[in-house]
Amino acid sequence: MDFLRPAGWPEALAAKARHPAAVPLAGGTDVMVEINFDHRRPEHLLDLGRVAELHTWETDGDHVRLGAAVPYAHVIDRLAAPLPGLALAARTVGSPQIRNRGSVGGNLGAASPAGDSHPALLAAGADVEAASVRGTRLIPVEEFYTGVKRNALAPDELIRAVRIRRATGPQQFAKVGTRNAMVIAVCSFALALHPHDRTVRTGVGSAAPTPVRARTAEDFLTAALAQDGLWETARPLPPSVVREFGQLAAGACRPIDDVRGTAAYRRHAVAVLARRTLGWAWDAYRAGEGREALCA
Template identity: 70%
Template sequence: MEFLRPATWDEALAAKAEHPTALPISGGTDVMVEMNFDVHRPPAILDLNRVTELTEWSNDGEVVRLGAAVPYSRIIDELSGPLPGLALAAHTVGSPQIRNRGGVGGNLGAASPAGDSHPALLAAGRDVLVEAASVRGTRLIPIDDFYVGVKRNCLEPDELIRAVRIPVADGPQQFSKIGTRNAMVIAVCAFGFALHPRSGTVGTGIGSAAPTPRRAVEAEEYLRDVLAERGLWESGELLGAEVIQRFGELVKAAASPIDDVRGTADYRRHALAVMARRTLTWTWNDYRKQIRSAA
C-alpha cells in the first residue's frame, strides 16, 4: 500500500490526480476502522494531515466556509453560534477522542447514510455547497446533489473535498439522534431540522433511514406553506398539535429504512416522527421567544 503525504493543497490535488484510487485520510476515524476490520484495503492512502488550511474556517457573516478537516470538537466550541444544527450533530459523534480527530470532510467522503453531519447539512438549506477541488479546478456541489447512493457521493476520482460552505443560521436549528446507548453510538436514525425565517422555508435532514441521507421534501413544503398561509412567521403563534403531528407523519413517510442489527424499519419510522415533532416544537418555541423579544 502506498502512503502519500503531500505538504500542500496543490501537492494533494496533484497526488490525487496521479493516484485517483488513493483513499484520502485525515482524522482517520472512519478510514482506519474500515482498514482494521479489513473491509477496505485501498491501493494507496493520501494523508491530508500536513495540509493545514483544511483545519481552518472562516465566516463572512453570510456563509461559513468550513475546512474539511476542522474537527468536531472545534465545531462545537467555535461554531455553535453560526452553525447550531451542525454543532448539535457534532456533539453526538463518537467519543471526545473521536471528536478531536474527525471532521465533516470525512463524513462527506464516506457518505455513509449514518454520518452524523448529513442531516444537519441538509437541514441547513439547499444553499449548502460542498467545495470539491481537483487539478482541473473547483466545483461547488449543492448538498442535495452530493449523495448518490449507499456510501457513494458524486466526487470525481481526482477530486478532494476542500471545504463545505454553510449559510449562517438565520433561525433556530435542532438535531436529534437515536442510539441504543447514551453516547458513542452509530445512529439508528437521526433528524436535523432548521427554521429559515429569512426565506420563509424550513430544512430537514434524515439520517440512517434511507440508502442516502435525504431531505423530507413534502414535510418541508407542507410546513413552509402552513407557516406562510397562517402568517405564523409574523405572529409567532403556536403551531397546534395537528400541524406538528402532520409534519411528523410526512417526515416518517419520507424515510425508506431497512431492518438491521441496529434497529427495525418500523422503529426507525416511528422514531423519526417523534424526533420531527419534538425538534419542530423546540425550534418553534425558540423562534417565538426570538420574535417576542424583538417586538
C-alpha cells in the same frame, strides 16, 4: 500500501490526479477502522494532515466556509453560533477523542447514511467544495450523496471545504441510538427554520440509502406557517400541524431492517424526532430567536 504525504494543497491534488484510487486520510476515524478490520486495503493512502488550509474556517457573507479537516470539537466550541444545528450534531459524534480527530469533510467522504453531520448540513443548506487539478466546483449537499457510502466526487477530486449557510433562526438535531453515547444512529433528524425567507429545511439520516430531505414535510410546514401568519405572530403551533409534519417526515424514509432496528421502528422514530425538533425550534423562535430576520 504506499503512504503519500503531501506538504500542501497543490501537491495533494497532484497526488490524487496521479493515483485516483488513493484513499484520503485526515482524522482517520472511519478509514483506519476499515483498514484495521481488513475491510479495505487500498494501494495508496493520501495523508492530508499537513495541508494547513483544510484545518481553517472563515465567514464569507451569509456562509461559513468550513475546511474539510476542521474537527468536530472546533465546530462545537467555536462555531455553535453561526452553525447551531451542526454543533448539536457534532456533540453526538463518538467520544471526545473522536470529536478531536473526526471532521465534517471525512463524514462527507465516507457518505454513510448514518453519518451525524449529514442531516444538519441538509437542513442548514450547504455546498461541498470539490477540487482537482482541473479546477473547483460546488456540489449542493443534497446532490452529493449518490448511494450507500457513495458520493458525487470524481476519482481525481478531493473535498476542500463545505460552504454552510449561517443560521438566521433556530436549528435542532436529534438522533435515536441503542445507547446514550458513542453510538451509530438508528435514525436521526435535523430541522432548521429560516425566517429571513420564511422557509423550513430538514435532514433525515439512517432511514434511507442516502441522507435525505423530507421535502413534502418542508412544503407543508412552510405553507402552514405562511397561511396562519405564524412567522409574524409566533403563536403556538396547532397540534394538527405538528402531527402532520411528523407523518410527512416519516413518509420521506426508505428504511431497512437491520441489527439496529426495523424499518417500521425507524419510520415511527423519525416521526417522533420530527415533532420534537419542531417543538424545540418553535419554542426558541417564540422566545425571539431569529425573529429579527423577518425585517432583514
